Amino acid sequence: MWCPVDAVIAEDQPAIEWMDLHGIDFREPFFNETLARVESEKRARVVTAFDALLQFEKMCDGLSPSGFILHSSRCGSTVVANACRAVKNSVVIAEAPAIDKLITRFFTDGPSGSAKELLYKLLLRATVTALGQRFKGDECHYFVKLACTSTQQIHRLRSIWPDVPFVFLYRNPVETIVSNLRSIPEWMRAEVNPAAAAAIVGVNQAQLTSLSAEEYCARSLGRFFAAVDANFDSRMRLLNYEQLSFESLIEILNFFGIEPTVDEADAVRKVSRLYSKDSTNTQVFEDDSSQKRSAASRETYLAAERWAEESYDRLKALELSC
Amino acid sequence: MPVVPIKDVVYTDFQSTGGILVDLKTKQYYQLNETGSLIWRGLEKGHTVDDIALEMSTIYEVTREHAKKSVETLLSNLEMRKLVSRA
Numbered sequence: 274m275w276c277p278v279d280a281v282i283a284e285d286q287p288a289i290e291w292m293d294l295h296g297i298d299f300r301e302p303f304f305n306e307t308l309a310r311v312e313s314e315k316r317a318r319v320v321t322a323f324d325a326l327l328q329f330e331k332m333c334d335g336l337s338p339s340g341f342i343l344h345s346s347r348c349g350s351t352v353v354a355n356a357c358r359a360v361k362n363s364v365v366i367a368e369a370p371a372i373d374k375l376i377t378r379f380f381t382d383g384p385s386g387s388a389k390e391l392l393y394k395l396l397l398r399a400t401v402t403a404l405g406q407r408f409k410g411d412e413c414h415y416f417v418k419l420a421c422t423s424t425q426q427i428h429r430l431r432s433i434w435p436d437v438p439f440v441f442l443y444r445n446p447v448e449t450i451v452s453n454l455r456s457i458p459e460w461m462r463a464e465v466n467p468a469a470a471a472a473i474v475g476v477n478q479a480q481l482t483s484l485s486a487e488e489y490c491a492r493s494l495g496r497f498f499a500a501v502d503a504n505f506d507s508r509m510r511l512l513n514y515e516q517l518s519f520e521s522l523i524e525i526l527n528f529f530g531i532e533p534t535v536d537e538a539d540a541v542r543k544v545s546r547l548y549s550k551d552s553t554n555t556q557v558f559e560d561d562s563s564q565k566r567s568a569a570s571r572e573t574y575l576a577a578e579r580w581a582e583e584s585y586d587r588l589k590a591l592e593l594s595c
Numbered sequence: 596m597p598v599v600p601i602k603d604v605v606y607t608d609f610q611s612t613g614g615i616l617v618d619l620k621t622k623q624y625y626q627l628n629e630t631g632s633l634i635w636r637g638l639e640k641g642h643t644v645d646d647i648a649l650e651m652s653t654i655y656e657v658t659r660e661h662a663k664k665s666v667e668t669l670l671s672n673l674e675m676r677k678l679v680s681r682a
Contacts, residue, residue: 388626
């Protein structure tokens with residue numbers, strides 16, 4: 274069962290790396306963690322030209338997405354993904370590199386209305402379809418969690434899947450910045466892809482080097498929030514970190530069209546009490562909001578206030594009006 | 596003479612509003628608009644130019660002659676790029 278696991282460059286050409294994922298259980302919080310677990314199995318891999326995706330889509334009997342999970346980073350989206358995982362016969366693909374790398378191409382290489390933009394949309398649709406296979410044979414629900422930076426491409430995502438429900442998780446910007454500064458994620462490392470980084474942050478490449486980490490993060494958060502605000506519709510739900518609970522997780526599942534059984538609801542309740550990124554499922558969740566706020570530097574507060582608070586407040590108001 | 600898509604060309608539709616043709620040999624890709632997509636799908640089904648022109652004239656409320664001219668124009672363009680052939 275071939276699946277696209279990465280978008281790569283082979284012989285100077287964009288290419289797709291495929292891996293045989295037959296029988297795999299995506300139980301880890303992130304796609305790459307699952308791949309790391311099965312690394313020792315030495316599953317077959319192959320690299321093809323990108324257009325193989327389009328051919329594969331035509332013959333692949335993949336699941337249609339039941340819901341997409343977008344987020345502003347370090348805000349509880351993994352808990353939501355884990356709640357989706359608690360539903361029997363579900364497959365949850367969380368931050369798969371092939372998907373997020375294709376979405377990143379929109380920042381630098383897919384001008385609005387261009388043939389390339391349409392090509393990337395079709396490749397993205399094909400990638401999502403190819404990852405939504407029945408790996409164990411009985412899956413019927415398919416959830417896709419994207420990288421936080423993909424939020425800025427929400428208008429394109431909505432145009433590809435206009436009828437699929439999307440949920441956006443977000444959190445107080447000061448708390449989010451503190452969390453990201455403690456452990457800098459790849460999306461905040463501008464040197465990985467300076468052109469995309471500049472587009473995400475909303476500056477030119479020359480300006481990138483002069484930004485503090487606080488400003489980099491705050492500007493990005495502000496743009497994530499603004500993108501959601503500008504594209505909000507009835508097929509979207511907002512969920513603030515402060516509202517995360519067993520009840521809100523069930524509501525999100527309902528929004529995705531799932532009515533959990535008693536057993537599944539019990540599993541969701543367990544998920545809501547655990548630290549989401551602990552794959553051993555033993556570490557209890559503790560709300561660290563006040564601790565993060567008190568640990569925040571003055572620069573963090575100033576950056577959050579200047580670049581993110583206004584759009585954050587707009588989202589909160591939007592949430593209340595729904 | 597019937598016109599048929601070259602077998603190394605893959606068409607992918609985007610919500611019936613257009614699509615992309617990829618020539619697997621050259622790796623060139625081409626964007627088709629809504630009517631171009633309708634014409635391509637007609638070719639895939641083995642329809643003749645007249646069949647496609649009739650369908651176009653029904654959907655877009657244009658004369659059959661006007662539709663046929665549009666179909667022929669696109670087919671010449673596709674033929675020049677070696678995406679279709681006269682069977």
